[in-house]
Amino acid sequence: xxxxxxxxxxxxxxxxxxxxxxxLSFMFGVMRIINLAHGDFAILSACLVxxxxxxxxxxxxxxxVVVLPLMALxxxxxxxxxxERSLRAGMLVPLLTTFGLAIVIENGLFEYFGADTRSLxxxxxxFAYDSWAITGNVYIGYLAALIFxxxxxxxxxxxxxxxxxxxxxxxxxxxxxxxxxxxxxxxxRAVYGIAAAIAVATAGLAGVFLxxxxxFTPYSGPEQLIFAFEAVVIGGIGSLSGTLVGGIxxxxxxTFGAQINPQGFLIxxxxxxxxxxxxxxxxxxxxxxxxxxGLLARQP
Amino acid sequence: MSTNRxxxxxxxxxxxxxxxxxxxxxxVVLALAPLLFAANIVDSLTTLFIYLILSVxxxxxxxxxxxxxxxxxxxxxLGAYFAIQFSYYGISVYxxxxxxxxxxxxxxxxxxxxxxxxxxxxxxxxxxxxxxxAHLLVALDPxxxxxxxxxxxxxxxxxxxxxxxxxxxxxxxxxxxxxxVVFALLRGRLGAAVQAIRDDEDAAQSVGxxxxxxxxxxxxxxxxxxxxxxxxxxxxxITFQPRTYFGIQWTAYMIFMVLVGGLGTFEGPILGGxxxxxxxxxxxxxxxxxxxxxxxxxxxxxxxxxxxxxxTIEERFGIRILPVGYSLRMFRSDFPPGGGAAAPDPQPxxxxxxxxxxxxxxxxxxxx
Numbered sequence: 001x002x003x004x005x006x007x008x009x010x011x012x013x014x015x016x017x018x019x020x021x022x023x024l025s026f027m028f029g030v031m032r033i034i035n036l037a038h039g040d041f042a043i044l045s046a047c048l049v050x051x052x053x054x055x056x057x058x059x060x061x062x063x064x065v066v067v068l069p070l071m072a073l074x075x076x077x078x079x080x081x082x083x084e085r086s087l088r089a090g091m092l093v094p095l096l097t098t099f100g101l102a103i104v105i106e107n108g109l110f111e112y113f114g115a116d117t118r119s120l121x122x123x124x125x126x127f128a129y130d131s132w133a134i135t136g137n138v139y140i141g142y143l144a145a146l147i148f149x150x151x152x153x154x155x156x157x158x159x160x161x162x163x164x165x166x167x168x169x170x171x172x173x174x175x176x177x178x179x180x181x182x183x184x185x186x187x188x189r190a191v192y193g194i195a196a197a198i199a200v201a202t203a204g205l206a207g208v209f210l211x212x213x214x215x216f217t218p219y220s221g222p223e224q225l226i227f228a229f230e231a232v233v234i235g236g237i238g239s240l241s242g243t244l245v246g247g248i249x250x251x252x253x254x255t256f257g258a259q260i261n262p263q264g265f266l267i268x269x270x271x272x273x274x275x276x277x278x279x280x281x282x283x284x285x286x287x288x289x290x291x292x293x294g295l296l297a298r299q300p
Numbered sequence: 301m302s303t304n305r306x307x308x309x310x311x312x313x314x315x316x317x318x319x320x321x322x323x324x325x326x327x328v329v330l331a332l333a334p335l336l337f338a339a340n341i342v343d344s345l346t347t348l349f350i351y352l353i354l355s356v357x358x359x360x361x362x363x364x365x366x367x368x369x370x371x372x373x374x375x376x377x378l379g380a381y382f383a384i385q386f387s388y389y390g391i392s393v394y395x396x397x398x399x400x401x402x403x404x405x406x407x408x409x410x411x412x413x414x415x416x417x418x419x420x421x422x423x424x425x426x427x428x429x430x431x432x433x434a435h436l437l438v439a440l441d442p443x444x445x446x447x448x449x450x451x452x453x454x455x456x457x458x459x460x461x462x463x464x465x466x467x468x469x470x471x472x473x474x475x476x477x478x479x480x481v482v483f484a485l486l487r488g489r490l491g492a493a494v495q496a497i498r499d500d501e502d503a504a505q506s507v508g509x510x511x512x513x514x515x516x517x518x519x520x521x522x523x524x525x526x527x528x529x530x531x532x533x534x535x536x537x538i539t540f541q542p543r544t545y546f547g548i549q550w551t552a553y554m555i556f557m558v559l560v561g562g563l564g565t566f567e568g569p570i571l572g573g574x575x576x577x578x579x580x581x582x583x584x585x586x587x588x589x590x591x592x593x594x595x596x597x598x599x600x601x602x603x604x605x606x607x608x609x610x611x612t613i614e615e616r617f618g619i620r621i622l623p624v625g626y627s628l629r630m631f632r633s634d635f636p637p638g639g640g641a642a643a644p645d646p647q648p649x650x651x652x653x654x655x656x657x658x659x660x661x662x663x664x665x666x667x668x
Contacts, residue, residue, distance in 0.1 A: 028421070034421030034424065034425060036425070082599070086602065089602070089603070089606050092362065092366060093602050094421075095421055096368065096555060096559060096602040097599050097603060099370060099551075099555060100595040100596065100598035101595065101599060102595070103552050103591055103594060103595030106591075110588050111589065111592070225425070226425065226428060229425045230429065233422070263440055266432070266436055267433065267437065270429050270433040274429065274433070277414060277418075278414050281417050
């Protein structure tokens with residue numbers, strides 16, 4: 001019975017990873033940038049919501065209404081002032097600048113918030129631990145279920161947005177070939193700005209839910225980046241529905257690993273990631289990495 | 301040559317000859333340092349050498365082979381960890397430090413088989429995952445006591461003065477040796493090959509550069525170099541705590557040193573290492589703000605001075621201190637002086653006196 005519970009927990013944890021990975025996958029698909037500060041944006045957003053919840057009586061859910069647009073704005077600014085210039089300088093420069101930004105955000109947050117481990121759970125009351133009893137000893141937490149549902153809605157919504165709206169089509173065209181897209185009148189600069197805004201805002205959303213369901217410190221960002229990246233790679237880079245599958249595989253691997261050994265949570269996750277990577281490379285070589293353009297650029 | 305203007309290809313300029321002689325003289329002084337200088341200066345120089353190793357290794361990876369790794373701390377930690385293992389099984393201290401680095405270097409071969417198939421960003425985070433996994437697995441070893449860590453007890457058997465001198469000499473030899481290897485590799489066919497890979501992997505492949513072999517050579521070298529830096533660090537600090545050795549801050553230091561000094565130049569990372577050493581000495585006490593400053597400086601340099609301080613100096617004044625590349629020098633006679641071979645097809649866009657090997661990819665050659 002314990003394994004059924006763990007399986008369920010793993011799947012629900014996978015929902016969180018999918019939520020977290022969604023922005024990373026999206027940004028890579030559109031701009032070919034892996035944002036090494038992705039996890040730190042999640043933590044930045046969690047810290048901002050914490051600040052609001054802690055100093056006022058405002059619920060974290062309502063604080064999101066203020067923080068998410070702010071994160072989107074930060075994403076837009078990131079693109080305008082940093083990534084655009086980085087991209088012009090070559091493929092490697094965005095990695096260097098976003099890594100530098102990660103160091104700045106982490107340590108800046110530490111300077112302001114200190115090393116304390118924090119959580120938003122006390123600010124959302126019973127919702128943090130209430131659950132449905134499925135059978136005698138199998139439970140599903142409200143919060144975990146909400147996160148999972150949100151991940152499905154967000155990933156699905158993003159896919160519908162990319163497929164059926166004109167802005168979505170513009171984004172896909174730019175992802176495919178930004179020069180040609182510009183020729184037919186698409187403002188690639190604006191598209192990249194919007195893509196970065198969406199990516200950073202979803203990272204921020206994930207960060208707040210991390211803070212509700214668990215604890216965080218200013219230095220939690222890199223770990224979240226690694227989890228997000230693992231979910232993306234396991235599911236197939238650039239594939240939004242694959243990201244959900246990847247998140248679930250990672251979440252289940254981690255919860256099963258933790259069941260075997262207290263240290264097993266992280267180790268099993270990393271090992272599964274490397275095994276999937278090795279398997280895919282062995283089976284398909286370099287050409288099989290397809291997913292990137294896959295869902296974003298190709299007509300579904 | 302139909303015109304009375306042309307180019308000669310030169311490797312040794314007058315400045316590079318003079319500075320090479322100066323470098324040898326400096327080495328002689330450095331070799332005698334433990335006999336000449338006070339203890340704290342010797343310790344500081346040892347630290348500086350370790351930073352220089354890290355800086356030069358990361359530059360070889362990113363600046364020449366185009367491999368941005370944020371996981372080189374994997375090898376830094378593994379070098380120290382294996383050294384502790386060897387010491388535990390009875391090998392004397394300094395051979396154990398060297399063997400630790402060799403073992404980590406060998407382990408990088410299977411790692412390279414998976415990681416080198418990834419491109420840019422995937423490689424970067426993939427290496428980070430490797431570093432995290434190495435950290436977790438090392439902490440499981442009962443010998444290490446989890447995150448509490450362990451001391452290399454055998455080091456305490458050596459008197460502090462002797463230990464200081466041995467550490468210093470070992471760090472000096474390691475740094476000079478690794479610099480010499482990088483220098484030799486980059487001057488040879490591999491240097492041209494990996495730079496071609498960095499500039500355009502597919503194009504390099506299409507003209508017959510063995511992409512994977514070139515990358516792998518640099519990857520193994522950088523893994524061994526970072527591992528040696530880690531085991532040397534263990535030699536100076538004696539204690540091993542997984543969190544410290546496998547910490548991401550090492551990557552932050554490496555990126556800072558290389559970006560500030562000059563990515564893809566030979567001399568740049570040396571300059572960057574010295575600057576980092578001075579900054580740490582001056583501001584290291586400020587702790588977190590110091591790290592914020594490092595990150596911010598890395599961003600500013602990557603965006604506005606992508607070739608770093610050294611690259612900028614080199615570009616502006618056309619000077620080369622060490623003869624690692626080739627320069628084109630314009631001359632005004634019908635025949636090249638001294639019987640030097642004229643450049644077969646000088647690109648009109650290459651300015652005379654400017655090093656050809658970094659501003660433009662050299663003609664890719666097949667790797668031997």
